[in-house]
Amino acid sequence: MTDNIWIQKITELCAEYNVGVSSQMEDFFKAYADNDAPASTQHHLAKEFGNWEHIYNVCKSALMLNKVFNLGYSEYSIVKVCLCHDIEKFENKAVPNVLKSGKVSEAKPYVYPKEGVFLGHGVTSLIEGLKYFSMDGLEKQAVLMHMAMYSYELDTDTIKDRMTRFTKLIHFADDISASLIEESFQDKKKGDE
Ligand SMILES: [Fe+2]
Numbered sequence: 001m002t003d004n005i006w007i008q009k010i011t012e013l014c015a016e017y018n019v020g021v022s023s024q025m026e027d028f029f030k031a032y033a034d035n036d037a038p039a040s041t042q043h044h045l046a047k048e049f050g051n052w053e054h055i056y057n058v059c060k061s062a063l064m065l066n067k068v069f070n071l072g073y074s075e076y077s078i079v080k081v082c083l084c085h086d087i088e089k090f091e092n093k094a095v096p097n098v099l100k101s102g103k104v105s106e107a108k109p110y111v112y113p114k115e116g117v118f119l120g121h122g123v124t125s126l127i128e129g130l131k132y133f134s135m136d137g138l139e140k141q142a143v144l145m146h147m148a149m150y151s152y153e154l155d156t157d158t159i160k161d162r163m164t165r166f167t168k169l170i171h172f173a174d175d176i177s178a179s180l181i182e183e184s185f186q187d188k189k190k191g192d193e
């Protein structure tokens, strides 16, 4: 049993939706359980284990939308894609943004590393995700294009022409999580909370 509460919550969510925890999922959990990457450098969940919390929120939102709107997608497929969609943030983990004063910046607590080869957010998440899970075309596209029009590795015409409803489901779940559910430093600044 891991002490990563987000893995525990994802496992509980899977039980709620009758998704069996596969050996591939267990390998994924094991690989990243101790990875405390934030979900962003200054926006949603810019804190330790923020990426895990975000992944849980995206799983929950996508499963809920699929159920409420009777979309009919496989729950296992949804969980698989949601687990993989932001692996890039585990791999290119942001580091604390330490100011000259020695304190960590409150406005922007993290920065992304500049060294190494960066292949892009969606591409990296897909490459790394395929190390754990086999995926069909729909699942691969959903990981790759989950940022929809912000999938900067791809041209906008390709996204417009090819984006499937399944990818839209993952994209909306991602957006609902990042923009609505998760604490935002920008919202705080606007006095929204
Ligand atoms: Fe993402």
Ligand SMILES: [Fe+2]
Binding pocket: 054, 058, 085, 086, 174
């Ligand atoms: Fe995300």
